[in-house]
Amino acid sequence: MRYLYTLAMYLVTPFIMLRLLARGVRYRDYHRRWRERFGFPSAPAVSGSLWVHAVSVGEVNAAEPLIKALRDSYPNAPLVVTTVTPTGSERVRQLFGDSVVHVYLPYDLPFAVSRFLQRVRPRMAIIVETEIWPNLYFACRRRGIPLMIVNARLSERSLRGYRPMGGLVRSALSCVCLIAAQSRTDAARYRLLGADPATILVSGNMKFDMPVADDAVPAGEELRQQWGRLRPVWIAGSTHEGEELPVLEAHLEVLKRLPDALLLIAPRHPERFKMVEHSARSLGFSVATRSADRVPSASHQVFVIDAMGELMPFYAAADLAFVGGSLIPIGGHNVLEPAALSTPVLVGPHTFNFEEITLTLIREGGAARVKGKEQLGKEVLRLLLDTERRARMGASARIVFDSERGAVRRVMGLIDKQLQE
Known part of the structure; x- marks a missing residue:
């Protein structure tokens, strides 16, 4: 299943690129920093980083209080934040400026993932909400990088979407050391998806902890x-x-x-x-x-x-x-x-x-x-x-x-x- 999935990723990547080109006609930021999507971060290499992945604006907003807490508790560890969308990137810049390193998450291709992890060398990977990328997860396990999914949520629709790849997703989730779910319903759905029940707990929704600006x-x-x-x-x-x-x-x-x-x-x-x-x-x-x-x-x-x-x-x-x-x-x-x-x-x-x-x-x-x-x-x-x-x-x-x-x-x-x- 993993080999078939990787082959499919290679086959669809040109179409993903065409979609980015099309979106870039209306929003030019989609045309920028393409090399990062293949594992060539434009930021300097770091070592021993804490890496947080938040796919877009909503996830970045949810992660804001956590990223600030990590920055306060581990001031000497470089903080790397990845997103998929330019709007997520812009939100990272607005919230954190130069206090974190931002790069785009590479496509889930083995060579791109390997190059990305070699560049940021994380002590820990923290995925916010729902992003299950098998090659990325397997690469983290191979390198001994502890991987957590926090503020984890899984809608009924996402559960149905993942089920055709049941065995592959189950294997990917076996690479995760902890899933901190938003609710009991999300925890139950992760169990149905094949995650080890021993790795799942309910921590609540971090979006309730978002800072309300004084002004x-x-x-x-x-x-x-x-x-x-x-x-x-x-x-x-x-x-x-x-x-x-x-x-x-x-x-x-x-x-x-x-x-x-x-x-x-x-x-x-x-x-x-x-x-x-x-x-x-x-x-x-x-x-x-x-x-x-x-x-x-x-x-x-x-x-x-x-x-x-x-x-x-x-x-x-x-x-x-x-x-x-x-x-x-x-x-x-x-x-x-x-x-x-x-x-x-x-x-x-x-x-x-x-x-x-x-x-x-x-x-x-x-x-x-x-x-x-x-x-x-x-x-x-x-x-x-x-x-x-x-x-x-x-x-x-x-x-x-x-x-x-x-x-x-x-x-x-x-x-x-x-x-x-």
Whole structure:
């Protein structure tokens, strides 16, 4: 199975490269640093590093408190952070600057993996959430590099996707010394996937430990002062293709009852910024953007947040937040960011990436679910008109966020123990 998998990886690599070329037409960072994807890091060689892999923006945000804890506890160990996407790379740069070494994770080809590990020489490999690459895992075991999966999650969809490669995935997971799962459900799914039950424990979700910037709330207050403190404002964060048009149509519905309402919309991927702006203008909205206008004025109806890593002040400024990736089967994005700021949360029907967190928020009254695109406008309007309900939801969301913290402390204890051994 492993030989067949490796052969398949060699065969599909040209198509992966073509896909990167195509994506780079709209977002040029995909055209940069290609050599790193074949195990030629542009950064200087290091030795004895602590290596953290976080595939993209969401995983980098989840790993932020852990990376900072590692930096504080092991100041003499080089910290290497790998991502797969340019947006993840940009987020690493925003959060950590030059205090960590960032490179792209190489494709799961034996020669590329070997060259990468020779260059960074990690004392430990820490994979955040769900990234199972057999050749990489086997190479770590061969070199005696302890490998952990932390904040581990596995959706039902991912479980089904891995099952056709059951034997290979089971062998790869045998290379892992510890799986710190987000929840009991994730732990059970890893067992079903073939991981050794003795290596699995539940540590909680590190995203509850994400730092809430001290200036997020004051910055949100300042934004509200600029666009009109009493205006009804809602935000659609981390939206995808197939969601932006329904969000804009929902805002048309809102404007019929609340003509001074403002929609803040933050597309998940930078290559969609211009498309969303054009879509809003084509529907007749008065549109402003973060890059051109900085903040919307009283006359603007839609504000496109065409910048990365700036959601928190806007979540703080909004009366309610719709979290994207949930109207279509992407699986949803981080509902904890608005919850941390006491902002009521709306989600669509597809939240399998944040299954237990979302269900907890809904059960405790901090979030509400819309069944489909046609319900979004009605529910947004209902909440914008109900100040008391929004206040209750926001307070409940913050209580859930505060009550679940502590996962990073537990994971750091596990890392410390493993390094001592």
